[in-house]
Amino acid sequence: MAGIVEKWKKFREPGYPGKFDYHWGMVIDLDRCSGCEACVVACQAENNLPIVGEKQFALNREIKWIRIERYWQGEYPDAKVTFMPMLCQQCDQAPCEMACPVFATYHNQDGLNTQIYNRCIGTRTCAVYCPYEVRYFNWYTFKWDEPLEQQLNPDVSVREKGVMEKCTFCIQRIRQAKDHAKDRGGDQRVRDGEISPACVQACPTEAIVFGDFNDPDSAVSKAAEDKRNYRVLEKLNTTPSIVYLSKVEQHG
Amino acid sequence: MSAIDRRDFLKLVGAGTAGAGAGFLVKESSRDRREQYIPYVATPEDYAPGIATWYKTVCRQCNAGCGIQVRIREGRAKKIEGNAMHPVSQGRSCALGQSGLNVLYHPDRLRTPQQRRGDRGSGSFAPISWEQAYTSVAERLASLRRAGKGERIAVLTGTVQGHMHDLLEIFMRGLGSERYLQYDFSSPESLLAANKTTYGREELPYYDIANADFLLSFGADYLSHWLSPVHHGMAYGNLRQGAGRKRGDVVQVEARMSLSGANADKWLPARPGSEGLIALAIANKIAGGSGGLSAYTVARAASASGLTAETIEELAVAFTTADKPLAIAGGPATHSSNGTANAVAVNVLNAVGGGALVANPSPVIGASATNRRAGFADIRKLIADMSAGSIDALIIADTNPVFSVPDQFGLRAAIESVPFVTAISPFVDDTSAMADIILTPHSALESWGDDAPQPGVGLSTASIAQPVVAPVHDTRALGDIIIELGRRLDNNVATTLPWDTTYDFLRAQWRKIYDARAGSLDGMNFEEFWNSVLQAGVWAEERKGPALAVTSGVIDPGTPVIPDGEFSFHFQPYISPIFADGRGANLPWQQELPDPLTGVVYNSWIELNPATAKEMKLKDGDVVEVSSASGSLRAPVIIYPAVRPDVVAMPIGQGHQHYGRYASKRGANPLAILNDTVDRDSGALAWCATTVSIKSVGERVALIRNSGTPRELGRSILGPYGEGGKTRHESDDDHG
Numbered sequence: 002m003a004g005i006v007e008k009w010k011k012f013r014e015p016g017y018p019g020k021f022d023y024h025w026g027m028v029i030d031l032d033r034c035s036g037c038e039a040c041v042v043a044c045q046a047e048n049n050l051p052i053v054g055e056k057q058f059a060l061n062r063e064i065k066w067i068r069i070e071r072y073w074q075g076e077y078p079d080a081k082v083t084f085m086p087m088l089c090q091q092c093d094q095a096p097c098e099m100a101c102p103v104f105a106t107y108h109n110q111d112g113l114n115t116q117i118y119n120r121c122i123g124t125r126t127c128a129v130y131c132p133y134e135v136r137y138f139n140w141y142t143f144k145w146d147e148p149l150e151q152q153l154n155p156d157v158s159v160r161e162k163g164v165m166e167k168c169t170f171c172i173q174r175i176r177q178a179k180d181h182a183k184d185r186g187g188d189q190r191v192r193d194g195e196i197s198p199a200c201v202q203a204c205p206t207e208a209i210v211f212g213d214f215n216d217p218d219s220a221v222s223k224a225a226e227d228k229r230n231y232r233v234l235e236k237l238n239t240t241p242s243i244v245y246l247s248k249v250e251q252h253g
Numbered sequence: 254m255s256a257i258d259r260r261d262f263l264k265l266v267g268a269g270t271a272g273a274g275a276g277f278l279v280k281e282s283s284r285d286r287r288e289q290y291i292p293y294v295a296t297p298e299d300y301a302p303g304i305a306t307w308y309k310t311v312c313r314q315c316n317a318g319c320g321i322q323v324r325i326r327e328g329r330a331k332k333i334e335g336n337a338m339h340p341v342s343q344g345r346s347c348a349l350g351q352s353g354l355n356v357l358y359h360p361d362r363l364r365t366p367q368q369r370r371g372d373r374g375s376g377s378f379a380p381i382s383w384e385q386a387y388t389s390v391a392e393r394l395a396s397l398r399r400a401g402k403g404e405r406i407a408v409l410t411g412t413v414q415g416h417m418h419d420l421l422e423i424f425m426r427g428l429g430s431e432r433y434l435q436y437d438f439s440s441p442e443s444l445l446a447a448n449k450t451t452y453g454r455e456e457l458p459y460y461d462i463a464n465a466d467f468l469l470s471f472g473a474d475y476l477s478h479w480l481s482p483v484h485h486g487m488a489y490g491n492l493r494q495g496a497g498r499k500r501g502d503v504v505q506v507e508a509r510m511s512l513s514g515a516n517a518d519k520w521l522p523a524r525p526g527s528e529g530l531i532a533l534a535i536a537n538k539i540a541g542g543s544g545g546l547s548a549y550t551v552a553r554a555a556s557a558s559g560l561t562a563e564t565i566e567e568l569a570v571a572f573t574t575a576d577k578p579l580a581i582a583g584g585p586a587t588h589s590s591n592g593t594a595n596a597v598a599v600n601v602l603n604a605v606g607g608g609a610l611v612a613n614p615s616p617v618i619g620a621s622a623t624n625r626r627a628g629f630a631d632i633r634k635l636i637a638d639m640s641a642g643s644i645d646a647l648i649i650a651d652t653n654p655v656f657s658v659p660d661q662f663g664l665r666a667a668i669e670s671v672p673f674v675t676a677i678s679p680f681v682d683d684t685s686a687m688a689d690i691i692l693t694p695h696s697a698l699e700s701w702g703d704d705a706p707q708p709g710v711g712l713s714t715a716s717i718a719q720p721v722v723a724p725v726h727d728t729r730a731l732g733d734i735i736i737e738l739g740r741r742l743d744n745n746v747a748t749t750l751p752w753d754t755t756y757d758f759l760r761a762q763w764r765k766i767y768d769a770r771a772g773s774l775d776g777m778n779f780e781e782f783w784n785s786v787l788q789a790g791v792w793a794e795e796r797k798g799p800a801l802a803v804t805s806g807v808i809d810p811g812t813p814v815i816p817d818g819e820f821s822f823h824f825q826p827y828i829s830p831i832f833a834d835g836r837g838a839n840l841p842w843q844q845e846l847p848d849p850l851t852g853v854v855y856n857s858w859i860e861l862n863p864a865t866a867k868e869m870k871l872k873d874g875d876v877v878e879v880s881s882a883s884g885s886l887r888a889p890v891i892i893y894p895a896v897r898p899d900v901v902a903m904p905i906g907q908g909h910q911h912y913g914r915y916a917s918k919r920g921a922n923p924l925a926i927l928n929d930t931v932d933r934d935s936g937a938l939a940w941c942a943t944t945v946s947i948k949s950v951g952e953r954v955a956l957i958r959n960s961g962t963p964r965e966l967g968r969s970i971l972g973p974y975g976e977g978g979k980t981r982h983e984s985d986d987d988h989g
Contacts, residue, residue, distance in 0.1 A: 031971065032500075033490040035476045035516050036849040037830065039483075042351040042842050046332050052841040055855045059957045069849055071515075072965045073894055077862055078522050080894035082515045083971050084849065134961075146360035146914070148725060149841070151329045155303075202334055205345040205486025206493075231972045247972025249493075249500060250518075 023191070024112040024214040025170050026242035028224040029086055032249045033208035036069050036084030040200035040209070047171060047199035049157050051143030064137040066168040067200050083248050086200070086209070089114060089135045089168035090233065090241030097127035097136060105165070111175065112242060116167055123163035132234050136167045171198035193219040214242065302327060309336050309790025311704045311718040312350045313697035315833055316412045316437065317341060317481040318706030319350060320790045323698060323721040330354055330698055330722050335483065336790045340710045342483045348846060349833060350483070355840040357696045357725060361913035362679050364726035367691040373669055376686040376911045383729065390690055391741035393673050394428065397645055398742060403429030405645040407635060411652035412437045415703035415715070416762040417732060418625065424735045427746035434627035434635060438657035438834040439478060442628050443587040446935035447596030451604070453804040459711040460581055461609040463488035466501040467575030469568065471528040471599055473583030474511040477830040484710060489516070504568060506531060507585060508823065509860065509902040510895030512830050512849055522897045525823045525941055527558035528586035529595035529810030531565060536605040538569035544605060545806055557813055572606045579609040585825055585941040593934035594810040604803045612798035613709035617766060630936035632658065639667035650677035650731065655684040656835050656909060659927035661883045677734060680839060686911040693728045695720070700730040701755045713794040717763070717786055730755045808934060816899065820944035824881060825902045826923035832906025838916040848904065851891050852960035857920030860893035860902040869949065876952040881945045884926035889954045901945055
């Protein structure tokens with residue numbers, strides 16, 4: 002499988018280095034996650050996600066770059082539920098990238114799966130290809146009831162009708178940290194822990210670790226070594242950049 | 254081009270003929286209203302286009318008192334994050350706290366004071382100026398005071414923390430009234446009463462969840478809105494997977510699985526009201542029959558709760574074998590008719606089993622604030638006084654009792670009988686809709702204040718809340734409103750309020766805090782002290798609290814009620830993880846946030862056990878009528894796999910008559926149909942003690958939910974050891 006990854010990375014040249022500058026990734030510990038949804042609102046605030054309203058929500062047209070999924074097991078009185086934050090997995094071999102007819106979604110030099118809004122023509126093919134169902138389409142140009150628009154984050158563009166959108170790992174925060182690293186001089190590299198996407202920063206239980214997988218000493222690389230590690234729908238060979246740690250279950 | 258019309262032009266020319274400068278006027282008025290981007294010649298220190306500034310303040314979305322920092326760009330608030338230096342939040346935040354921005358920029362926030370136009374409760378108001386508003390309120394209060402009827406003025410607020418409480422006390426002294434009550438639906442009244450019984454102190458200890466290795470929760474939804482959700486969230490993360498420790502176990506005892514129950518290793522559906530007997534049976538087992546607990550046998554607890562005797566004995570074993578066990582009580586366990594007795598039983602269990610509790614040291618500020626904390630009995634007295642005509646004026650600030658007090662207690666009619674009602678409220682909500690005048694306060698992000706978090710976190714802490722943005726509308730800070738009203742009463746009162754603004758008042762109070770510590774501050778002057786507290790967002794002192802001494806025995810929890818006859822179900826309203834006690838329902842981010850356990854947005858629902866639903870031939874979305882002896886409501890059914898078959902559960906939060914465009918007339922309010930049952934020891938509202946009947950009304954609604962397939966179905970989504978696999982991890986000892 003490693004061979005395929007190498008090939009694929011090579012295939013993406015020219016324009017990108019064979020090795021990414023960084024490989025941003027996350028480790029999400031399901032044993033810590035309590036399903037409180039602080040991350041969901043944090044993302045909504047940071048990334049200018051619209052309120053779609055009752056009618057559109059009923060048509061499954063909500064826009065939530067991160068959501069909490071819940072999976073029930075067993076029956077009463079032994080019913081159990083496991084919460085799972087689901088967001089764009091920033092796959093290395095992303096099905097959505099292969100699907101886009103206009104190259105609106107591409108892989109950037111940090112291993113991020115990126116969406117170019119003004120290139121997107123809204124075929125929604127990528128959303129169909131995505132096995133994680135984390136791509137969201139703007140069916141309308143959503144409005145903010147005045148003066149709610151004053152809260153909009155000026156670092157993030159507001160999307161309009163006909164455009165696909167998804168989690169960016171808070172790329173605006175990544176860019177800012179890279180700028181700072183550049184100004185700082187030295188090796189001009191972002192240091193571990195300097196970037197927290199909004200969901201990571203909010204999480205009360207500290208269930209999410211974010212960082213650079215290219216750096217073997219980073220917190221995220223260390224956390225990914227836990228023996229509970231797995232990737233969601235691993236057999237699809239999308240090679241996600243998010244590693245989950247499964248919930249510990251007690252027996253007896 | 255915004256050209257002036259002909260009439261305006263003639264008017265201006267006419268005015269111009271009377272004096273010089275007409276040409277200037279005409280020219281100014283007819284100019285394009287063009288907005289220009291001109292950089293400041295000298296920019297304010299904290300204003301640089303494109304660069305964010307951060308201000309630390311205190312979150313007021315619930316009473317936990319988390320320190321937050323707010324990101325400001327070009328003078329506008331963009332994002333709320335936790336304050337990493339604050340011992341309560343430690344850099345983390347919750348969903349409701351994040352939505353504080355929705356309050357600040359809410360489209361339905363009242364922009365100026367309002368005067369009632371229609372009937373009380375109709376919600377029809379007309380804007381008036383501050384001068385008019387102040388005049389009409391102050392004149393009314395002053396004339397009552399002159400007539401020696403000051404004590405016929407009542408003030409009802411939500412939880413007021415920090416020095417703002419002292420300001421209100423001074424104001425009340427000026428009025429000559431003793432009727433100052435702080436009432437909050439989510440105030441842990443029976444827990445406080447129980448702690449008074451057990452420890453002789455009406456306070457909350459610090460529950461050391463982070464370091465516990467066995468947490469036994471009796472209905473306390475500590476991951477949602479029990480006391481301090483963000484702090485408990487961090488503690489929970491550490492309990493589970495903290496570095497260098499054994500994974501802690503969690504057991505939750507409650508009739509309906511809450512968010513905390515969902516995260517527990519074991520969820521035990523005990524009969525509502527039997528929690529105290531279980532706790533005492535465990536304590537008895539640990540004490541080995543001594544300690545006056547011999548009456549509380551495992552067999553008695555088992556028959557009362559419906560759990561097996563083995564389960565309860567296993568809990569006793571787990572509690573004794575743990576290094577740091579901890580039992581906590583909350584939610585339904587403390588809000589049934591034996592709530593205080595249940596909480597005392599849990600205190601006894603902690604005392605016998607060595608529970609990880611720490612007494613909080615005395616706070617830096619606000620020790621007196623708890624004096625005005627009103628119990629539900631005080632609210633009932635206020636209702637009786639209002640109905641009897643002994644209240645002539647009522648001021649309600651920052652609380653919505655018309656929503657949270659069950660209709661059965663007659664609060665609405667009582668308020669209607671008060672001749673003059675003033676609300677200090679940023680929104681027209683169920684309560685302020687009954688007011689004659691609404692004074693519109695700043696939101697928390699626009700005002701000065703301070704706070705000593707309750708419950709504490711084992712440290713003495715206090716934080717200053719500072720305005721992070723300029724006021725969005727023509728509003729006034731709560732403190733400024735109080736000072737202004739006080740000054741208009743008469744000169745004697747004015748002298749007791751020598752401060753011009755809340756800011757001056759606050760500085761004066763913090764100067765006292767500074768003076769008491771000046772010796773130990775390394776020669777720091779007051780300005781430096783004030784600025785450093787503002788910058789850090791918190792002042793903390795390491796001080797030890799007194800040891801928790803157990804002063805008294807148990808209160809018998811009695812045998813739980815078994816519903817029968819017409820009303821054959823326990824009705825269990827629960828505090829919603831999304832809306833808390835309903836205060837968050839007007840916020841669009843919260844309305845569109847799926848409930849963590851059911852995925853529902855924009856609606857109310859009731860939860861039924863699958864067996865009950867099957868028996869009654871009900872499916873998801875079937876509308877039923879829920880009736881108690883006191884009233885009825887309609888809501889769709891959700892079949893919920895983790896609720897007892899004899900329980901109907903329903904989230905609190907929706908069902909507002911008035912609360913802005915996102916919440917008004919949406920869903921149903923379960924509190925409205927509660928019986929007038931109170932906790933028999935503390936008098937607290939027993940909101941989990943009503944029994945109900947349900948019947949289908951033959952309608953269906955399409956529930957809006959974000960849930961996909963609720964089961965894993967062999968997809969291994971939860972990891973290689975998921976459903977279908979034998980085991981995930983049989984032993985947890987090697988996780989660190």
